[in-house]
Amino acid sequence: MTRLLLLTLALLGTSAFAQPADHLVTHVDCQGYIAGCDEDFFQTELDFARFVRDPSDAAVTVRLVSEDTGGGGERVTLLFEGRRGSLRGRRDTLVTSTPAGASQDAQRRALLSRLGLGLVGFAGRTGLADRLSVAYDAPSAETEEAAPASDPWNSWVFQTSAQGFFDGQSQIASSSMYGSFSASRVTEAFKVSITPYANYNRTSFELPREDGTDSTIVSDNGSYGIGFDAVKSLDAHWSAGARASLYRNTFSNIDASASVGPALEYNLYSFAESTQRQLRFSYSPGVRVVAYQDTTLFLKTQEVLGQHQLAVAAEFAQPWGSVDVNASAFQYLAADRFDKYRLTLGGGVDLRVVRGLSVRLDGRYSFVRDQIGLRASDATDGEILTRQFELATGYSYYASVGLSYSFGSIFNQVVNPRLD
Template sequence: MKIRAGICEIFGSWLAIAILVFILSGPGLAQMREVTQPQVEPPRVFIDCHQCDLTYIRSEITFVHFVRDRNEADIHVLITIQSTGDGGREYALNFIGRNNFYDIHNTLKYVSKRTDSADIERKGLVRVLKVGLVPYVAKTDLGDYLRIDFEKRLPPAPVEDPWKSWVFNLGLSGSLSGEESKHFLSMHSNFSANRVTDKIKFRTGLSGYYSSSVFKIEEDGVTSDITSIQKSFSLSSLYVLSLNEHWSVGGWLGLSSSTYNNLDFNLNPAPAIEYNFFPYSESTRRQLRILYRLGFNLNYYHEETVFDKTREALLGETLTVIFEMKEPWGNISSSLEGFHYFNDFKKNHLVLWTNLNLRLFRGFSISFSGRFSKINDQVYLAKGDLSLE
């Protein structure tokens, strides 16, 4: 009996060990191992940029998933672009977190030089994109695979700009067409000089236009030529001084002449002041500006006007409200301008313009645009009867 009891005790011990090994190596342990394994699903990213090389960006950034629908994204990267004073481009990258990353929002900037090639520019943009995506990846289990590599660089040498931030443009265009009964010729030329720095903005432009239209008119068996010639010239300059992130002051000066508008000569100086409810540093994404101008107009007319004037000096004021916003759901641009002359408040105009683009769902967007104007300030209209000319 004692031998049989010993055998049973030994057999029971081995059975208990076998059961324990089976449990530890069974589905329960597998489930525990699955729980402790890191989640390697990368964040989903939507790049909102119409001028970026998206194919290159996807090929260079492989630690996230890129999606084509913003509603599927965990991270919406809204990229806006504006020109810099030296001819380069400034990219503002707005990182907007969603879902598990709703609390992470950052804005980074990348500035290219005028001399940068397209390849250098896209490489620089990708570098800043990678930096901006790091906080999101670090919040996932993929953060364990991140490696920070700091490239030590020598202090940049002072950049000498022989043009002193000036940018010049020259353009010339023309067209010529003809038929048996009519001929048309037009020429247009323009020149501009701009200088933009952190504190000031100066823009000046010179343009000229000439067109000639000849029509053959047959009346009572007699063919005659009717010639219409239009000429215009304009010189305009704008100077703006930034006082802080919201206020700026400046002035406008314009000289012009136009046969179409019956203006032999027009002089228009106008000091102005502007307030932006949003900081100017956010102007690439959103702005709500109120611009006030007090303008003086000295007009010399080609022909006597409907108000019996051959020349006159007028003082008027203009108030303009401009609203622009770019968001993941779309963008909107709108402006409202009101103007009147002080000598006669009935001589005024009101112009409203709006453009709205909405992204409703993947691959589908809808746009609305409209313009309303009420013009009562055409003091330059020539007196006289209508003719073929």
């Protein structure tokens, strides 16, 4: 009986890994969210490939990692790796870019082009080679002549956005509006960005009274400001720059705040490897001038403060999953503010635990000791419930945990969108 059970398990394991002779079995892993990564579309367009859910079932795995470009678009790196038979150990890397404002169809077709091109290099080493052909779209003379010889914008990119959200019912109404504008110039040696923004939130509550009338409670707060960043690439690991900001935030009792300071960063790995791994250490000292709307708990209406921050960030995109974790320590440097600081740890981890099982962890925890702008006056019950003002706290956090498990047929990749 035991031998029969072991034989059955062995046969099941073998069938799970069997590779069809008429397709290249492929697993595509989009690390995080990547615009245009549409596996249903890939399956219908690449006839010679068959896509599976788990990388352990694939002859070829493809990891997609994206980065923002200086022009506001997206650059995606496709990392190919052979895992079985004659393909084992074979690797390739391809890159594609889409401009800012590209449609979803343009994004997925750009990925499809590089995905197909990369997979053909693997399929050509299998029995599929005799059924593959090569096509080339030659550019027309008009297209070549129309290509600009230089960039009239000198790498400067400008973006603007505005959003509004409104919802309500008979006793509650809320609205939120946000707008921003950015001007940035990004090159391999230097990058600079200037970003003004504005945000406003309002919520009103109608509370019935015993005498039949209604009492209205309104919570509104807003913030607006401008940020400036400039970074110089010193070598493959070191960067230096400066940061400045000017803003107002009614929720945090800030009438006006201005800060400026230098910044230094070191990446343990070369920035050329940024799509696969980063371990960055940064230090940012500075000075801040702040004026408060109301007198603070420390009986201040304005003050000048020194401050500094040390931060560590780790980002890894590997076959076993992805990691994006950061930690920071912030402290004020004024003589009577050395005990005002904040420690923060946060990020996300996406791991493949065993075959078919993935775990996603996200969160952030802050040990809070830097609330120097709290109002001296007590908040009313209504202001507390509607979160109109920042309240004293010793910590803040959020966390999420997600599990995903799949099993069954590894080859059923039929696309049928009826009644979706």
